[in-house]
Amino acid sequence: MSAEGGTGGVAAVRCTGLTYAFGRTRAVDGVDLRVEQGEVFGLLGPNGAGKTTTLRSITTLLPVPPGVIEIFGRDAARRKMAVRRLLGYVPQQLSADGALTGRENVDLFARVFDVPRRERHERVEQALAAVGLAGAADRLAATYSGGMVRLLELAQALVSAPRLLVLDEPTIGLDPIARGNVWERIAGIRAATGMTVLVTTHSMEEADQRCDRLALLHRGRVRALGTPGELKDGLVAHQGEGSPPPSLEDVFRHVAGGELDGPGDQREDQRGEFGDVRRTRRTASRVG
Numbered sequence: 001m002s003a004e005g006g007t008g009g010v011a012a013v014r015c016t017g018l019t020y021a022f023g024r025t026r027a028v029d030g031v032d033l034r035v036e037q038g039e040v041f042g043l044l045g046p047n048g049a050g051k052t053t054t055l056r057s058i059t060t061l062l063p064v065p066p067g068v069i070e071i072f073g074r075d076a077a078r079r080k081m082a083v084r085r086l087l088g089y090v091p092q093q094l095s096a097d098g099a100l101t102g103r104e105n106v107d108l109f110a111r112v113f114d115v116p117r118r119e120r121h122e123r124v125e126q127a128l129a130a131v132g133l134a135g136a137a138d139r140l141a142a143t144y145s146g147g148m149v150r151l152l153e154l155a156q157a158l159v160s161a162p163r164l165l166v167l168d169e170p171t172i173g174l175d176p177i178a179r180g181n182v183w184e185r186i187a188g189i190r191a192a193t194g195m196t197v198l199v200t201t202h203s204m205e206e207a208d209q210r211c212d213r214l215a216l217l218h219r220g221r222v223r224a225l226g227t228p229g230e231l232k233d234g235l236v237a238h239q240g241e242g243s244p245p246p247s248l249e250d251v252f253r254h255v256a257g258g259e260l261d262g263p264g265d266q267r268e269d270q271r272g273e274f275g276d277v278r279r280t281r282r283t284a285s286r287v288g
């Protein structure tokens with residue numbers, strides 16, 4: 001394996017020295033990442049670490065120079081439209097329209113993403129079925145629960161049959177059953193299609209159980225990279241045998257905790273919580 005975890009072959013995502021600044025705020029600061037085809041890759045880190053900015057760069061929503069991001073071998077700057085055709089993106093912000101039915105929402109995405117007209121009907125039905133919403137497809141999205149809205153957004157992202165599904169905090173604000181349901185659907189679709197999944201989450205439990213590999217971002221940089229097991233073993237090696245088995249949360253506190261806990265000079269927006277964030281998307285109410 002290379003330092004970025006590569007095993008050779010074309011990566012689903014390759015970032016080389018990705019840097020992005022909003023004015024004087026350097027949100028992402030030299031990120032090198034390689035996501036292999038077919039894996040579920042988790043981006044973790046405290047609030048303000050640069051996760052969303054990284055995802056928005058990868059999905060071509062923020063401009064990056066040539067040579068910095070490649071998606072399945074296509075340069076994101078030079079071949080933006082070709083890259084967009086390979087992607088499905090579920091952003092943190094609500095992307096479903098409460099005044100439309102579930103089916104109409106998915107159909108809208110099929111049109112926007114240029115799904116060929118003769119395939120459109122079938123692809124919309126397949127996407128709704130894949131997330132378990134076929135039975136609710138004729139209801140207005142405004143009547144959906146928060147968990148159903150997230151599944152609808154997943155269907156919207158899936159309707160273009162992406163090779164890479166990018167999810168920004170897909171389970172935030174959902175109860176444990178709805179969270180499990182979203183992950184089960186993602187796992188099922190991935191098993192059926194071989195799709196690559198790149199996801200951000202604040203849930204250590206989900207990262208541990210659902211992701212093949214993880215990158216911990218802190219202040220715009222990758223501070224740790226590996227499988228959940230490798231990251232925990234690394235902490236054992238550092239602390240020495242005999243310490244209690246570490247959790248992923250322990251790993252993260254070790255990597256960035258000193259800075260997070262210290263008085264420091266951090267801005268409020270860069271102070272992080274490694275536990276579940278309390279903020280929720282309040283999806284259902286916002287749809288209404």
Ligand SMILES: Nc1ncnc2c1ncn2[C@@H]1O[C@H](COP(=O)(O)OP(=O)(O)OP(=O)(O)O)[C@@H](O)[C@H]1O
Binds near residue numbers: 025027046049270
């Ligand atoms: N549109 C913007 N304008 C100015 N600054 C921004 C903008 N978007 C993000 N930032 C800043 O960039 C940094 C990284 O933000 P980003 O949203 O990428 O972090 P994150 O890891 O996704 O955080 P969270 O877990 O809270 O979603 C933060 O300091 C943030 O305040």
